Amino acid sequence: MDYLLANGRVLDPSQNRDEVAHLVIRGGRIAEITPILPSDPSLKRIDCDGLWVAPGLVDIHVHLREPGQSYKETLQTGGAAALAGGFTTICCMPNTEPPLDSPTLVREIRQRAERETPCRVYVVAALTQGMAGEQLCDYHALKQAGAIACSDDAFPVQNAEVMRRAMLACAAYGLPVVTHCEDKSLSAGGSMHRGVVSSLLGLQGIPASSETVQIARNALLAWETGCQLHLQHLSTAVGVALVRFFKAQGVRLTCEVCPHHLLLTDSACEGYDTNAKMNPPLRTESDRRALSEGLIEGVIDCIATDHAPHAPFEKERTFPDAPFGIVGLETAFGCIGLWNHQQGTPLSPLEWIRLMSTAPAQILNLTAGTLQVGAPADVVVLDPHARWIVNPDEFRSKGRNTPFRGWELIGKVRYTFVGGECVYSAAG
Numbered sequence: 233m234d235y236l237l238a239n240g241r242v243l244d245p246s247q248n249r250d251e252v253a254h255l256v257i258r259g260g261r262i263a264e265i266t267p268i269l270p271s272d273p274s275l276k277r278i279d280c281d282g283l284w285v286a287p288g289l290v291d292i293h294v295h296l297r298e299p300g301q302s303y304k305e306t307l308q309t310g311g312a313a314a315l316a317g318g319f320t321t322i323c324c325m326p327n328t329e330p331p332l333d334s335p336t337l338v339r340e341i342r343q344r345a346e347r348e349t350p351c352r353v354y355v356v357a358a359l360t361q362g363m364a365g366e367q368l369c370d371y372h373a374l375k376q377a378g379a380i381a382c383s384d385d386a387f388p389v390q391n392a393e394v395m396r397r398a399m400l401a402c403a404a405y406g407l408p409v410v411t412h413c414e415d416k417s418l419s420a421g422g423s424m425h426r427g428v429v430s431s432l433l434g435l436q437g438i439p440a441s442s443e444t445v446q447i448a449r450n451a452l453l454a455w456e457t458g459c460q461l462h463l464q465h466l467s468t469a470v471g472v473a474l475v476r477f478f479k480a481q482g483v484r485l486t487c488e489v490c491p492h493h494l495l496l497t498d499s500a501c502e503g504y505d506t507n508a509k510m511n512p513p514l515r516t517e518s519d520r521r522a523l524s525e526g527l528i529e530g531v532i533d534c535i536a537t538d539h540a541p542h543a544p545f546e547k548e549r550t551f552p553d554a555p556f557g558i559v560g561l562e563t564a565f566g567c568i569g570l571w572n573h574q575q576g577t578p579l580s581p582l583e584w585i586r587l588m589s590t591a592p593a594q595i596l597n598l599t600a601g602t603l604q605v606g607a608p609a610d611v612v613v614l615d616p617h618a619r620w621i622v623n624p625d626e627f628r629s630k631g632r633n634t635p636f637r638g639w640e641l642i643g644k645v646r647y648t649f650v651g652g653e654c655v656y657s658a659a660g
């Protein structure tokens with residue numbers, strides 16, 4: 233089926249395009265963006281008055297839990313959650329069972345994803361064997377198998393020399409290194425940010441330094457090795473300042489922030505709600521403000537969700553025993569809409585789409601994030617003003633672990649197209 237998305241506000245950061253126009257999808261590709269309404273009766277017309285027509289969103293930080301933990305999420309349910317959230321391209325993390333540290337596993341997940349979800353799934357492979365932080369992986373073979381970057385995410389390499397050698401090797405093969413910055417000797421035993429709130433709650437804390445020490449170390453090693461480094465889920469004000477400093481020195485460095493770190497602080501842990509437990513943890517109001525400023529200023533390069541589904545029985549444990557992580561794919565766009573509204577709309581529509589589509593695609597060199605004529609029609613139709621209440625029972629994800637239950641978010645996905653196929657429609 234070919235489509236006419238009529239009269240929407242077409243936003244394409246890859247071409248600095250922001251205009252009311254008609255977008256035509258033919259043969260699975262973007263055929264035309266035109267100010268003159270096409271009269272071809274074979275096109276299925278979708279009226280987009282008052283809506284945004286943008287490149288499909290891109291999330292470079294998602295946990296799909298396969299292989300090994302399909303009770304938490306599957307490629308199919310995670311893919312469906314992504315499409316409902318407007319994401320047409322996602323990158324899955326390797327902390328599965330077993331970890332994605334071999335070319336066989338990387339190939340298997342890519343092939344399975346192609347069969348099991350219409351969402352485009354790229355694989356981030358492990359940085360060390362078994363994510364144990366000791367032996368390097370065969371990066372050449374991983375890249376041949378289709379891995380687009382390497383990361384040990386939640387099991388960050390603690391030994392600086394191992395990280396240095398991993399970066400050298402990844403740089404040689406042109407693979408970006410993606411890091412969750414956490415010095416485990418500082419964070420051990422902690423379940424929330426270390427500060428006034430953790431003291432009041434009697435919970436062991438994770439200090440800001442556990443993140444900042446590793447941001448500095450990894451940036452210094454990237455500087456020395458020339459490796460392309462992407463920092464995951466920044467959570468601290470000092471982290472933002474460090475990124476600003478290293479970028480000014482010309483280090484090949486990018487970073488992301490998650491919607492929850494922009495909207496919430498450690499006070500969300502009061503009441504011991506395990507849906508406020510994630511890693512890195514929710515920090516203080518001054519951290520939250522610094523992250524917001526970093527995003528507006530451009531020090532922070534993109535938005536990612538760190539979508540981390542868990543089964544209800546796992547999150548029903550006590551705060552210290554519950555696993556870290558929350559789902560994010562289906563609330564991300566509305567969360568950023570709410571945040572932008574609260575901030576007094578510092579992000580223009582084009583900038584908002586850039587941060588959630590074009591920029592993350594560029595960071596990991598993905599073919600996505602554009603409405604260029606001839607490109608695959610990965611397109612999302614968004615209602616930026618729609619207010620809606622989060623009901624986790626309606627999620628496509630198997631995960632219900634969100635701190636935003638009952639929140640009113642601003643901005644809703646209306647249609648999602650992948651390769652010209654309508655793969656999600658809010659109407660049903």
Ligand SMILES: [Zn+2]
Pocket residue numbers: 385386412464465511512538
């Ligand atoms: Zn992480």
Ligand SMILES: [Zn+2]
Pocket residue numbers: 293295325385386538540
């Ligand atoms: Zn993660």
